[in-house]
Amino acid sequence: MEGYFLGGFWMLDIKMIRQNESDVKARLATRGVKAELIDQLLAADQQRRDLVVKSETLRQQRNEVSEQIAQAKRNKKTADEEIARMKQVGQQIKQIEEKLKEVQVKVQDWAARLPNLPNPTIPVGPDESYNVEIKKIGTPKEFTFKPKPHWEIGEKLGILDFERGAKVSGSRFLYYVGLGAKLERAVYNFMLDEHEKEGYTEILPPYLVNAASMYGTGQFPKFKEDVFQIQDQDLTLIPTAEVPLTNYYRDEVIPTEKLPVYFTALSPSFRSEAGSAGRDTRGLIRLHQFNKVEMVKYCRPETSYDELEKMTINAGNILEKLGLPYHIITLSTGDMGFSAAMTHDLEVWIPAQNTYREISSCSNCEDFQARRAHIQYRDEKGKLNFVHTLNGSGLAVGRTVAAILENYQNEDGTVTVPEVLRPYMHGVDLIE
Template sequence: MLDVKMIRQQPDEYKERLGTRGVAPEEIDRLLAEDKQRRQLLNEVEELKRQRNDVSGKIALAKRNKEDASEAIAQMRAVGAKIKELDVKAEESVAKVNDMAARLPNLPNKTIPVGPDEEANVELRKVGTPRDFDFEPKAHWDLGEDLDILDFERGAKVSGARFVYYKGLGAKLERALYNFMLDEHEKEGYLEMITPYIVNDASMYGTGQFPKFKEDVYQIQDQNMTMIPTAEVPLTNYYRDEVIPDEKLPVYVTALSPSFRSEAGSAGRDTRGLIRMHQFNKVEMVKYTKPETSYDELEKMTANAGSIMEKLGLPYHVITLSTGDMGFSAAMTHDLEVWMPAQNTYREISSCSNCEDFQARRAHIQYRDENGKLNFVHTLNGSGLAVGRTVAAILENYQNEDGTVTIPEVLRPYMHGVEKITK
């Protein structure tokens, strides 16, 4: 969440920069108007409480002097009733300000490209050279079905569209990938966790999914609980409402988890294959850092995800997302996109973001600096990687003309020496 006090002090700055994220200036004006009313109500309440204290003193004095205090008592009752009335209005105004502020996206870093959508994204670097096939490469869904390692038809029968069964060496390949990823992240200093897969509303609010994006998730009816859209949610909320000891920072954590997404608004996009599923596995990286090191840590996190790609031998590029393409909670995002031969294009496989103190304000995650002052941490998150999309990339990039798929060397120990997937 943004600091309303900072918006109040620099309204034009916030209007300009949030405008690049699709926020109309009127939204800021409405927030500031409500915030002004909130402060006025609180001031009125404080003034009335001061008056009540004065009247209480007069009543006590009158009683000690055995004087008539009925008028003062009536006055105090009137003031008390007015305080109750204004307290209700003030609480309503505070809730309204908080709700309006909670729906504003994070302030974009000043250095990122400005633009309305992905067309304004900027490529930072390419890594690896796409393979030159001497035959027509097949799409991963055709390869998976031909090799009998992916069953989309029965996934749809049992659960609906965008669900899949992994079978045999397909299941083993998925398992090999996430074990490999977790081992690599451990080498980089990440602490592995197994998290809850169902979280409460406060957790979804803390990372920025609620209140604005409830349609994107699966909620458990009448429970106020949500199936996680990513392990970012339980990992980031681990320290919610806590003060992290200064000497612990930075904190690196990682987890494999299923991710559940309704994919609202994606009708007609990626209807085949593993790219846009309602349920998929993902290895997530999360960092808690001090503000002054968070952008260095973003580059390290991006490199951690890139290292997985390089060891798997998958060509990819890194792009910086524009203001209009970036996620709600992010101040800066680097996407890693893997080369998909059958589509002849790069597709997102990891997204690494610095949220600065946006999530920490919502989740009240702080640290105490060397001077004893409480500050909000900066939080970062990134996919390391989306496992299903990595399976898709391996199937397409490592396919052979006879329809078999070679296993990348680094994964063979995780697959008990299997070198090739055959029918």
């Protein structure tokens, strides 16, 4: 099968790359991929294809010689020359197969490090300064006092304990205490209930996954430094529930009538935050461990961009019901995640910083992850196709708590509980 080797499919369709080389180079250049890498990949792939042809030709020759030997034996004739020739052909096949394995490993390694092709409609640029705002929802509150940062509010109320978190685990860890823990629980239970209303099936996934799962969603091999791995075992603490949710159907064919599939899950997320030294060293914005409610979809290719818009609305629905101002931006080619073809970020208003901060990324990965994880469906004509996968935060729970503490703070240091959360807080309407 074209595009199938080493037990896996190509991450990007190699036939498509060969047929659209200039376009692929131009689009991946906007993501920082040099044309030389594409040239090397295509040259190595040509070498691989040539070796496959040579191997198949020699196998055919060996079969013919084998038949000649059998014929000679039936006629009670000697076949020493044919036997020597078959041994020689067998040795050639062995040498070619060994070379083929080397080339395949090289090709797979290069291909695995190529990011997804960006959708042609998204903004082109090297970083976040090229992101484009789509919509702004809600008006930031005008305080009659200087708003405090959420970590200061939480510490004074005794509901966030960063000092003991650092003592027990290290920096970027904390304890939620009393009404802080209850608020966190209220937030994620509210999110899960809302997503259930929107048709998502709740999943409680594993928090440790194998390397094949990390590879399937695009975290491996390129981003191993960003995660926590279990020493001497093929297990990694999940950086997001996207990984176990997307791998749920790995190596499977999803019945067409099941599509689209919507999953949601609450899970802890574990991140090493490599490269983030000095950024958001205080508070709930950038932690090594945090809770997140994730949304994942599997769908047919022709509906995936409609599903992306729906997913973005689902995430925004949470913020609107919580009364938190936010805006939606489309990420540029240089700011987008490795596996995404298009990403809409939702950024919530953080009063103490006087700016919007990311609280959700909703991405359409098209068939990029499905190719890596071998997730297919069979269409009406019986043909196997790759599904499109989407994922989004619905939402990052700690950042939601931070936004609530800052947007609902009062001058006396108390925090008003958003109305939709009060039933989850057993009627508590004020944290004091």
